[in-house]
Amino acid sequence: MTQYMISLYEREAEYATMTPEAWGAVLEAHGAFAQAVADLGGTITGGGVLQPTTTATSIRGGEITDGPFVESKEAFGGFYLIEARDLDHALQIAKLTPTPFGGVEVRPLMDVNAGPAQ
Amino acid sequence: MSPAASPAPGGVAEALADAHRREWAFVLAATVRVTGDLDVAEECAQEAYADAITAWTRSGVPERPGAWLTTTARRRAIDRLRREVTLRRKLPLLVEPVEADASGSPAGSDGDGDGDGDADGDAAVPDDRLRLLFTCCHPALDPAARVALTLRLVCGVATPDVARAFLVPEATMAARITRAKKKITQARIPYRTPTAADLPERLDSVLAAVHLLFSTGHTAPTGAQLVREDLCERALDLARTLVQLLPAEREARGLLGLLLLTHARRAARVDVQGQLVLLEHQDRAQWDHVMIVEGLRWTVESLQAPRPGRFALQAAIAGAHDVALTFTATNWARVVHLYDLLLTVEPSPVVELNRAAALAFAEGPAAALGIVERIAGDARLRSYPYAHAVRADLLRRLGRTDEAIAAYREALDLTANGAERDFLQCRISELETSEVTRAQGA
Numbered sequence: 001m002t003q004y005m006i007s008l009y010e011r012e013a014e015y016a017t018m019t020p021e022a023w024g025a026v027l028e029a030h031g032a033f034a035q036a037v038a039d040l041g042g043t044i045t046g047g048g049v050l051q052p053t054t055t056a057t058s059i060r061g062g063e064i065t066d067g068p069f070v071e072s073k074e075a076f077g078g079f080y081l082i083e084a085r086d087l088d089h090a091l092q093i094a095k096l097t098p099t100p101f102g103g104v105e106v107r108p109l110m111d112v113n114a115g116p117a118q
Numbered sequence: 119m120s121p122a123a124s125p126a127p128g129g130v131a132e133a134l135a136d137a138h139r140r141e142w143a144f145v146l147a148a149t150v151r152v153t154g155d156l157d158v159a160e161e162c163a164q165e166a167y168a169d170a171i172t173a174w175t176r177s178g179v180p181e182r183p184g185a186w187l188t189t190t191a192r193r194r195a196i197d198r199l200r201r202e203v204t205l206r207r208k209l210p211l212l213v214e215p216v217e218a219d220a221s222g223s224p225a226g227s228d229g230d231g232d233g234d235g236d237a238d239g240d241a242a243v244p245d246d247r248l249r250l251l252f253t254c255c256h257p258a259l260d261p262a263a264r265v266a267l268t269l270r271l272v273c274g275v276a277t278p279d280v281a282r283a284f285l286v287p288e289a290t291m292a293a294r295i296t297r298a299k300k301k302i303t304q305a306r307i308p309y310r311t312p313t314a315a316d317l318p319e320r321l322d323s324v325l326a327a328v329h330l331l332f333s334t335g336h337t338a339p340t341g342a343q344l345v346r347e348d349l350c351e352r353a354l355d356l357a358r359t360l361v362q363l364l365p366a367e368r369e370a371r372g373l374l375g376l377l378l379l380t381h382a383r384r385a386a387r388v389d390v391q392g393q394l395v396l397l398e399h400q401d402r403a404q405w406d407h408v409m410i411v412e413g414l415r416w417t418v419e420s421l422q423a424p425r426p427g428r429f430a431l432q433a434a435i436a437g438a439h440d441v442a443l444t445f446t447a448t449n450w451a452r453v454v455h456l457y458d459l460l461l462t463v464e465p466s467p468v469v470e471l472n473r474a475a476a477l478a479f480a481e482g483p484a485a486a487l488g489i490v491e492r493i494a495g496d497a498r499l500r501s502y503p504y505a506h507a508v509r510a511d512l513l514r515r516l517g518r519t520d521e522a523i524a525a526y527r528e529a530l531d532l533t534a535n536g537a538e539r540d541f542l543q544c545r546i547s548e549l550e551t552s553e554v555t556r557a558q559g560a
Contacts, residue, residue, distance in 0.1 A: 087305045087306050087307045087308065088310075
């Protein structure tokens with residue numbers, strides 16, 4: 001099994017204006033996703049949801065600034081760490097990630113003893 | 119390494135060159151299943167070809183050269199695995215044991231598979247080349263890298279030659295290939311034919327790579343020569359292999375039909391001066407009619423589906439041109455209808471543009487110009503030289519000479535192929551001359 005991170009990139013404004021009912025549906029979708037990952041033979045080993053980028057603080061060269069490190073239309077807003085057999089398996093899982101307002105990036109985690117791919 | 123360049127006796131050198139062309143993919147694909155690493159497998163396969171020079175010179179060419187090379191390459195791979203402990207620390211390419219294929223069970227954790235289970239000296243199982251193709255054309259890889267990897271690994275073309283084919287510096291191509299191989303290993307792109315559910319999407323990616331390879335050969339991106347025959351031949355070989363290995367896939371037949379029906383016109387596409395000759399002015403007697411008949415056979419088979427795919431429909435369009443005795447005898451209504459169907463499976467401004475060009479012959483240039491001007495604003499067409507060339511041609515036929523010249527100039531600015539540039543330049547000169555003549559006559 002190989003470890004991958006699924007990064008969620010979405011238009012955060014959509015979440016800011018969301019009704020409580022819609023937010024409830026989002027949570028249900030993520031619950032169903034967790035079940036689906038297990039059904040597919042994968043494992044979720046971690047994850048997290050971030051507050052909007054308006055709460056972010058960046059430090060570059062020691063200088064502190066308000067806002068996210070990278071400004072983008074679709075902001076990094078959360079992630080899952082998963083274990084999958086191979087990239088095809090990871091992509092099969094990642095395709096199911098609930099991201100109604102954007103998409104995801106899938107990347108393998110590095111074995112730090114082996115070092116980065118050159 | 120080119121085995122043909124070795125100082126071996128004539129018979130052996132020939133047998134080796136032949137085995138390289140026909141068996142390379144088999145040998146490499148079977149060896150990858152032992153090593154689980156593309157680079158190591160490539161080295162072992164090359165060593166086997168080098169071993170063959172001595173062994174075949176001494177004892178004669180074996181009855182089944184491919185099996186001999188495969189056994190030798192795999193034995194070298196196994197030796198290395200036993201010798202080099204460091205190899206085991208590398209992340210191996212995920213290789214499924216052969217048994218798992220039949221049961222359809224997921225890949226085991228036995229990534230290092232030392233090949234004992236199937237090291238019976240027999241050649242690769244038939245789908246090994248297919249695994250290699252699907253790995254090289256994985257949608258997670260950059261499309262340009264997919265074609266390069268296919269040439270390098272499936273066709274066994276040396277990196278400097280791959281670089282020449284795409285007219286990029288050798289270092290650039292080497293870096294592109296290395297990056298793709300690294301991603302295959304690090305992201306764990308599996309060495310496996312896709313499941314039935316994934317097959318349509320994954321096959322499309324393979325077919326698109328073969329089509330891109332052919333198109334690169336058909337109209338070399340830059341340089342004086344319009345056609346690079348060797349690339350077209352490689353693409354045709356791959357398309358044939360796909361039809362043979364995936365007999366149930368109609369789109370593979372469609373692609374083979376399309377390539378044959380296009381390649382059949384190659385002799386007529388360039389005149390003796392090397393100038394581009396448009397379909398309209400080609401000498402149809404020079405077309406390869408044997409190839410056309412074969413292309414039509416695959417095309418008809420590819421169309422036997424409730425909803426023909428994009429390659430089947432493009433093949434049908436190429437076929438409609440190939441069967442017309444003259445340009446004016448073309449069944450333009452059928453061509454337009456086929457483009458309508460193609461738009462439903464592949465909605466793209468390029469397809470709309472081609473449909474408009476056909477419509478110009480079915481219903482006249484005025485009807486077509488309206489469509490071309492409507493779609494010309496699409497960002498995807500702005501840097502597409504053919505869009506400007508089609509618009510220029512319609513304006514020319516409508517007698518709007520000044521606008522036609524301007525549009526030809528826009529096309530010229532975007533074109534790098536010498537033969538195509540000459541053609542556009544020639545059109546501009548003709549129109550300018552006719553303008554002068556008309557002005558003088560008035």
